[in-house]
Amino acid sequence: MINKITRSLFFLLFVNISFAQVDVVYNDLVWSDEFDANGAINATNWFHQTQIPSGGSWYNGEDQHYTNEITNSYVNGGFLNIVAKKEPYTSQGVTKQYTSARLNSKFAFKYGRVDVRAKLPIEAGTWPAIWMLGKNINEPGGFFNATHGTTSWPACGEIDIMEHGITPSQNINYIQSALHTPSSFGNTVNHGGTLANNLGTDFHVYSMNWSPNQITFLLDGVAFYTYNPAVKTLSNWPFDLEQYLLLNIAMGGVAGTIDPSFTQSAMVIDYVRVYQNITVDTQIPTNFTATVGNVTSSSVELLLNANDDSGSVVYDVAYGSLTNSTIGTSGVQKSFVITGLSPNTNYTFSVAASDVTGNEASNNSIILNATTLGVTACSGSDSVAQQGTFSIGYNYEFETIGTDVKITFEMLDTDRVGLVAILWKQSPFTETQMTYVSGRIFTHTITGQTIGATINYAVKFAYANGFSVTRYISYVVGSNCALNQDSFNEFTDFTYSNPANNYITINTTSQIDKVEIYNLLGNKIISQSTNTNEIEVASLSDGVYLMVVYSGNRKGIKKVIIN
Known part of the structure; x- marks a missing residue:
């Protein structure tokens, strides 16, 4: 004993x-x-x-x-x-x-x-x-x-x-x-x-x-x-x-x-123990603030802060029909990035703060507005390795934000343990630790770039007992590989099934003239101008695509997940 x-x-x-x-x-x-x-x-x-x-x-x-x-x-x-x-x-x-x-x-x-x-x-x-x-x-x-x-x-x-x-x-x-x-x-x-x-x-x-x-x-x-x-x-x-x-x-x-x-x-077990917090907490969070931080074409950063005696604050962020939650440390600004947003779109966020017991801040809810940027990016997938090997491969994206370029890589191999990512600049050669996002996704933003200049970067994925390095990816700063932009007004008054399986069903009171589906390399893979409220996608591989919906002189661009 x-x-x-x-x-x-x-x-x-x-x-x-x-x-x-x-x-x-x-x-x-x-x-x-x-x-x-x-x-x-x-x-x-x-x-x-x-x-x-x-x-x-x-x-x-x-x-x-x-x-x-x-x-x-x-x-x-x-x-x-x-x-x-x-x-x-x-x-x-x-x-x-x-x-x-x-x-x-x-x-x-x-x-x-x-x-x-x-x-x-x-x-x-x-x-x-x-x-x-x-x-x-x-x-x-x-x-x-x-x-x-x-x-x-x-x-x-x-x-x-x-x-x-x-x-x-x-x-x-x-x-x-x-x-x-x-x-x-x-x-x-x-x-x-x-x-x-x-x-x-x-x-x-x-x-x-x-x-x-x-x-x-x-x-x-x-x-x-x-x-x-x-x-x-x-x-x-x-x-x-x-x-x-x-x-x-x-x-x-x-x-x-x-x-x-x-x-x-x-299996020999010494003990099994369960812990909870059983003391009744009646104190509400105080000094609750929320502001908008960095905005990209697909994400909005919210900067959140509050104090609570429990040491933790729960932030609930509602927009549209969705609600996201995160937990921050009392008195420490929490950066919470809402991803998966559409470009050139205004979003209204309702932010509330509470403690883990459910006591709510007195100034709930704070309303924030932000408009996402237009897409100026190139993305793709590959499996080529300049060192080591990839069994499946990797996704990459280069996104220009002002004079900065946000570089994102995702390792698709799922059998690597203890994964970290290091960004390689080709000339002059430098190494930079990338920031972990989620899953196997890592990102890093390089600042002060020249529009029109070509940059070349690779990523070294290091893991237990080895590493794999992607090929160098060339990107022209400010270029947009996803879609060619024509002169159309924005079209937003429609909803659609997302994720979709065999069909994408579009709901709107407007007449739809044409629907196009692009992969993330910018290649058009479906174009349909008849029966445009239901698009058959059974032949597409699982993944993320861009859907372009035309109605008169309006055009709407949305991401859609096929699974």
């Missing part, structure tokens, strides 16, 4: 420093299991989920039975042992050759931090996981199903705090965290990973910090992936309801072939 307390105090000191990487710090321990009583698991805290889903097998082609046998889950010497074993076992009329355990916490919560200190099985075919599901999932056999099961997966939301063994292309010490939502599930695009030392022999602390604005994953107190969609919908953010914890080891399936010599292995 003394050793566990000593470890806990050390980790708390560590956390106080490193959790500055998250948006909300949670301080109050509200639920935990320290696994101090030898024998069976604490039935007050945990439930054995053993019922096989319909079809006679667990999901993802797994090969194990989950049991409530003490040989598969037990406490000894201050540690929970979840043990996967090779042994024939018959249950519910089905015989399988492996057993394991899947535990549901009987505690569910909304928002907070989870810390789990554990060491993992790393044998081929093992799939240890520390994760969460919405309390409302209608999964037969789950602890909350009978009382709260109203929602199917993935609409209930799934938060994978730690998974190991399902990324065979990665280093043996690679762990992954992921989110499953209606917008992306199964082989989800919403994931991040990192490397740890000696996963099979050393304990590490796997953490998840969940606020109303974002979910951040940490290894030993260091953040490595954050999920924070700017515009939150039911499709991409089902994370505003209670979730519960799951601990398990699966065998085989997507974890790959089980080692023929496998006999048994365990």
Whole structure:
């Protein structure tokens, strides 16, 4: 017990420093299991989920039975042992050759931090996981199903705090965290990973910090992936309801072939702890200000500031039918960039400030107006590398803003860990660290350029155990490769389906004469002058395109996503 307390105090000191990487710090321990009583698991805290889903097998082609046998889950010497074993076992009329355990916490919560200190099985075919599901999932056999099961997966939301063994292309010490939502599930695009030392022999602390604005994953107190969609919908953010914890080891399936010599292995867990902030906060944010910062053809920067005793301020920005949220530090100006806007368009933003408890500033809401600039940019995609290699490639964009050029590169390869980007100027050669935007997107703005001059830049993407360098891209400052601009008045009084799948449907009371679709290289790929309210795009690859809509002497240009 003394050793566990000593470890806990050390980790708390560590956390106080490193959790500055998250948006909300949670301080109050509200639920935990320290696994101090030898024998069976604490039935007050945990439930054995053993019922096989319909079809006679667990999901993802797994090969194990989950049991409530003490040989598969037990406490000894201050540690929970979840043990996967090779042994024939018959249950519910089905015989399988492996057993394991899947535990549901009987505690569910909304928002907070989870810390789990554990060491993992790393044998081929093992799939240890520390994760969460919405309390409302209608999964037969789950602890909350009978009382709260109203929602199917993935609409209930799934938060994978730690998974190991399902990324065979990665280093043996690679762990992954992921989110499953209606917008992306199964082989989800919403994931991040990192490397740890000696996963099979050393304990590490796997953490998840969940606020109303974002979910951040940490290894030993260091953040490595954050999920924070700017515009939150039911499709991409089902994370505003209670979730519960799951601990398990699966065998085989997507974890790959089980080692023929496998006999048994365990995930050993020192503790599971959940933190929230339970002190009632009644103080409202003060000194709330909001102004417009940098404006481009597709983005508007809002400069936000307020004070609050909690140390954090939530800013909600509404424009049109959309609402974006971000969290800033009390008393520190927050730069919040609204992206994906249309060029040459006036936007009205309504900005409100509150604390994480929901107390609102007295001067809500502040109204701001900004007009985006016209597009003067060139963009494209490539996979050519002058050093290293790209398996998929990269996107790039050069945008002239006054006498500045904003350079943006996006790495499309998804199998690179610890990604950073360094901008290379060809002549004279210089290197500049680029600013991380989101996902795998990085940007840097070079100032004081001469209109008409040609500049040449590449990007070095550095990552764990290597790097890849793009080819040099030439750009004429002030040039516009996207579309040729003709003399038309602006046309804005229409809406359209976005994202679109097989068809783009345009809604307007005006007569549409013609619709054109361009790729981001400026190439016209669709031109339609009949039946112009419904454009078939089934033949187009997934991606972002520019749609030009003509009505008389008016023309409207909008971005559209095809998926």
